[in-house]
Amino acid sequence: MAHKKEDVKGELYGDEVREKLEEFAERGWESIPEDERSAWFTRFKFWGVFHHRGGQESYFMMRLTNCGGILEPEQLRAIGEVARDYAKGPAENPEFGNGWIDLTTRQSIQLHWLKLEDIPEIWEKLEAVGVSSRSAGGDTMRNISGCPVAGKAEEFVESRPILDEIQETIRGDNELSNMPRKFNISVSGCRQGCAQDAINDIGLEPAHKFIDGEDVEGFNLRVGGGLGGREPREARPLDLFVRPEHAVETVRAFVELYHEEGNRQNRSKNRARFFVDEWGTDDIREALDERLDFEFESSGTDFRGEYSYNAGKSAQQGAHDHVGVYDQQDGKNYVGLSVPVGRLPAEEAIELADLAAEYGSGEVRLTRRQNPLVMDVPDERLDDLLDEPLLAKHKPEPNSFVQGAMACTGTEFCSLALTETKARMARTLRWLGENIDVPDDVDRIKMHFSGCTADCGQAMTADIGLQGMRARKDGEMVEAMDVGVGGGMGDEPTFIDWVRQRVPADEVPGMLANLLEAYAALREEGQTFREWVDATGHETIVELAEPEEVEGYEDPCLADGKQSWYPFDDGESPAPTDAEGVPLSADD
Numbered sequence: 088m089a090h091k092k093e094d095v096k097g098e099l100y101g102d103e104v105r106e107k108l109e110e111f112a113e114r115g116w117e118s119i120p121e122d123e124r125s126a127w128f129t130r131f132k133f134w135g136v137f138h139h140r141g142g143q144e145s146y147f148m149m150r151l152t153n154c155g156g157i158l159e160p161e162q163l164r165a166i167g168e169v170a171r172d173y174a175k176g177p178a179e180n181p182e183f184g185n186g187w188i189d190l191t192t193r194q195s196i197q198l199h200w201l202k203l204e205d206i207p208e209i210w211e212k213l214e215a216v217g218v219s220s221r222s223a224g225g226d227t228m229r230n231i232s233g234c235p236v237a238g239k240a241e242e243f244v245e246s247r248p249i250l251d252e253i254q255e256t257i258r259g260d261n262e263l264s265n266m267p268r269k270f271n272i273s274v275s276g277c278r279q280g281c282a283q284d285a286i287n288d289i290g291l292e293p294a295h296k297f298i299d300g301e302d303v304e305g306f307n308l309r310v311g312g313g314l315g316g317r318e319p320r321e322a323r324p325l326d327l328f329v330r331p332e333h334a335v336e337t338v339r340a341f342v343e344l345y346h347e348e349g350n351r352q353n354r355s356k357n358r359a360r361f362f363v364d365e366w367g368t369d370d371i372r373e374a375l376d377e378r379l380d381f382e383f384e385s386s387g388t389d390f391r392g393e394y395s396y397n398a399g400k401s402a403q404q405g406a407h408d409h410v411g412v413y414d415q416q417d418g419k420n421y422v423g424l425s426v427p428v429g430r431l432p433a434e435e436a437i438e439l440a441d442l443a444a445e446y447g448s449g450e451v452r453l454t455r456r457q458n459p460l461v462m463d464v465p466d467e468r469l470d471d472l473l474d475e476p477l478l479a480k481h482k483p484e485p486n487s488f489v490q491g492a493m494a495c496t497g498t499e500f501c502s503l504a505l506t507e508t509k510a511r512m513a514r515t516l517r518w519l520g521e522n523i524d525v526p527d528d529v530d531r532i533k534m535h536f537s538g539c540t541a542d543c544g545q546a547m548t549a550d551i552g553l554q555g556m557r558a559r560k561d562g563e564m565v566e567a568m569d570v571g572v573g574g575g576m577g578d579e580p581t582f583i584d585w586v587r588q589r590v591p592a593d594e595v596p597g598m599l600a601n602l603l604e605a606y607a608a609l610r611e612e613g614q615t616f617r618e619w620v621d622a623t624g625h626e627t628i629v630e631l632a633e634p635e636e637v638e639g640y641e642d643p644c645l646a647d648g649k650q651s652w653y654p655f656d657d658g659e660s661p662a663p664t665d666a667e668g669v670p671l672s673a674d675d
């Protein structure tokens with residue numbers, strides 16, 4: 088028997104949802120029948136519109152899509168203006184205030200505190216400059232990941248045309264809108280591995296193969312990667328070399344196979360990684376062979392040995408991310424800013440758009456590590472850009488803690504999360520930067536924070552991974568974390584090894600300090616954190632990772648273990664509210 092959500096989607100899903108959503112927006116929040124809200128919220132997700140968590144009724148998040156992280160000139164400005172004018176709620180975040188954008192780990196943007204009544208006007212403003220929220224959430228193909236500097240920096244295989252065609256012909260196909268679960272696609276033509284093919288449902292990685300006396304460029308195909316539920320999987324190779332001209336049809340064939348044959352009964356076991364578990368790579372390869380007309384060739388030689396993006400290698404072996412100043416192929420530069428935990432106030436987003444237009448082409452690109460890139464900066468304008476006040480705050484060369492940090496949405500808005508993430512990580516980064524020294528050659532310690540085991544913050548792939556939990560401290564329920572170490576991508580992806588469970592949140596900074604100070608004192612010269620963890624061994628790491636309260640760190644919401652309506656507000660929730668944000672009377 089199909090899961091009940093399949094019945095909901097079977098009645099109405101995909102492009103057809105938009106008209107109904109606009110009708111509800113015109114009539115207001117209260118026009119959605121209370122007993123039908125869960126079903127409508129499921130459908131709204133296809134258009135990137137997510138209802139906030141309990142206690143925040145009538146407020147929504149909107150997730151946008153921009154294939155491969157590209158924001159064309161004027162698009163970031165429009166997004167920033169929407170955040171300024173519409174994305175302000177009834178309470179302020181103690182670290183970030185009110186009105187901001189969140190950069191995501193899939194190279195896109197989320198907006199919060201939106202009113203349903205404003206959604207059509209928001210769409211109008213965004214779509215006027217080519218920004219869409221279609222297929223940004225729900226059981227769909229999510230934003231496609233690629234190298235954020237595709238077409239600008241060196242690539243072994245040109246990937247941008249392939250990304251664009253997948254976006255237009257596969258993600259744009261409404262017949263494929265109702266997938267068994269969310270589905271992630273990545274295409275990368277570079278040698279750094281920045282699209283992270285290992286954790287995508289289908290990933291094309293650059294490769295070459297000697298065929299009929301010719302060295303042919305193309306891709307190897309991997310399927311079934313992903314995180315979440317403490318059951319991560321590395322994408323598995325299908326022993327299949329795909330020439331660029333066959334790339335799009337190959338991706339479509341696997342999408343259609345999963346669309347038709349994927350499990351629609353058990354939502355805890357129906358992601359594509361479990362589909363690959365069940366079928367096995369041999370049967371999937373055979374099924375694709377039956378669907379595709381070209382002759383299959385075994386896999387070619389890949390570049391995984393050169394992967395440096397979140398690979399746990401030293402910086403001398405290649406860039407870990409795109410933060411910093413880098414050369415483009417055309418002789419210009421791109422400048423990667425560091426935005427801690429991916430949250431950018433609306434006015435700063437608008438300022439960044441202005442700087443991108445003044446010093447570059449106006450194009451801004453987003454990375455999988457929640458950071459923006461200003462593109463096409465000529466040499467003669469570079470120093471002036473670097474002297475801008477905004478870049479003093481979001482530095483191209485931040486400290487090693489800020490540069491390596493990521494965080495998901497957390498309990499601030501997410502109904503799945505068990506802990507607040509972004510404000511807590513921001514305070515932790517500040518405390519570490521002020522109190523902990525690491526060796527000069529350690530420019531990044533990757534700390535990823537997920538509010539729950541769904542792992543949207545990709546904790547499983549970090550040097551130090553944090554996942555939200557709850558625990559008792561002094562007889563009180565508090566927010567807590569499970570802590571693991573030793574994750575990373577690269578040529579041999581590994582997931583973190585858990586070393587401490589249910590550590591009260593106010594003891595985590597001290598635990599991190601103890602671990603990092605041990606690393607600084609005990610490492611061999613040049614040894615990265617991941618290499619040190621491997622060499623040190625689990626039992627010793629557990630001993631070194633001692634939780635501890637520390638002076639100077641004040642947790643923003645330690646006692647919110649039972650979850651108030653908003654982590655930073657002890658009062659009564661004002662929700663639901665009308666179109667103007669005025670609380671609605673429960674007596675009506």
